Amino acid sequence: MACASHPPPTAAATSTQADRPPSLPAPGRPVSRPTGISFLPTSVSQGALVIGLADPAARVEYDGRVLRVSPEGRFVLGVGRDASGVLEVRITQPDGQSLVHRIAVTPRDWPVERVSGVPPKTVDPPKAIAERIAREQARVTAARTRDDARTDFTQTFIWPVQGRISGRFGNQRVYNGKPGSAHSGMDIAAANGTPVKAPAAGIVTFADADLYLTGGTVLLDHGHGVSSNFLHLSRLDVRVGDRIEQGQVIGAVGATGRATGPHLHWGMNWFGTRVDPLLVLGDAP
Secondary structure, rough: OOOOOOOOOOOEEEOOHHHHHOOOOOOOOOOOOOOOOOOOOOOOEEEHHHHHOOOOOOOEOOEEEOOOOOOOEEEEEOOOOOOOOOOEEEEEOOOOOOEEEEEEEEEEOOEEEEOOOOOHHHHHOOHHHHHHHHHHHHHHHHHOOOOOOHHHHHHOOOOOOOEEEOOOOEEEEEEOOEEEEEEEEEEEEEEOOOOOOOOEEEEEEEEEEEOOOOEEEEEEEEOOOEEEEEEEEEEEEEEEOOOEEOEEEEEEOOOOOOOOEEEEEEEEEOOOOOHHHOOOOOEOO
16 A cells, blocks of 8 residues: 655655664764764765764754754764755764765656545545645654754664555656655555554654644654654554653554555655655665
């Protein structure tokens, strides 16, 4: 089963802990406080979530934003679906010395996925519905601006449900024969009512059981602008403000909103940048 189209993101992107440099210590282990040292990969794929390490007192800048650096020196950035060429990350050490790290972006193929049987009014919504969608999307977008100091994103992410991947991040969607926006997350086919578990710890920043496009929707913030969104839920078991631990049930798989059948749509963001959930995972279950 697949999601029907979602509004195009304000910035495309994806995420991967697979891109953590080999020299970066594993999450949860003590990190020595480096002085004048930083760690970043030299290349990443489109849709990657990149975790770096720097002097905790360093200033890290990327894409016009000053990044939060944890007391252990960790920082994170997202690489968009359509990113290309070479990305630049400037790290200024406490002594004022500045270095620009250049990261080459490896392109990916984005096959076309055709989705049929979508209600026509969800593909070409009337004006009143389009206005409702815009209002709801604005609420979700606002929740993604959060920049908490928590570093839950450094956990090794787990699968929220087990099942076949029925829709991949970034693939170009065609709905009822009409081209739509690129898919903003990963669809996992599962039976209606299947419990959905938090892939990593975080704080619930959005929870609404009745959005027009996405139905039951939960956003879980993992810190430093990294968040997960879970769409089309048939049941919500959490409320805004709840602290959720990895593996805790947050709701149940459904087909609410614009969907062609029961499945979990799991999306990830770094602020407004979409990232690929598949890239933060280990081996498939």
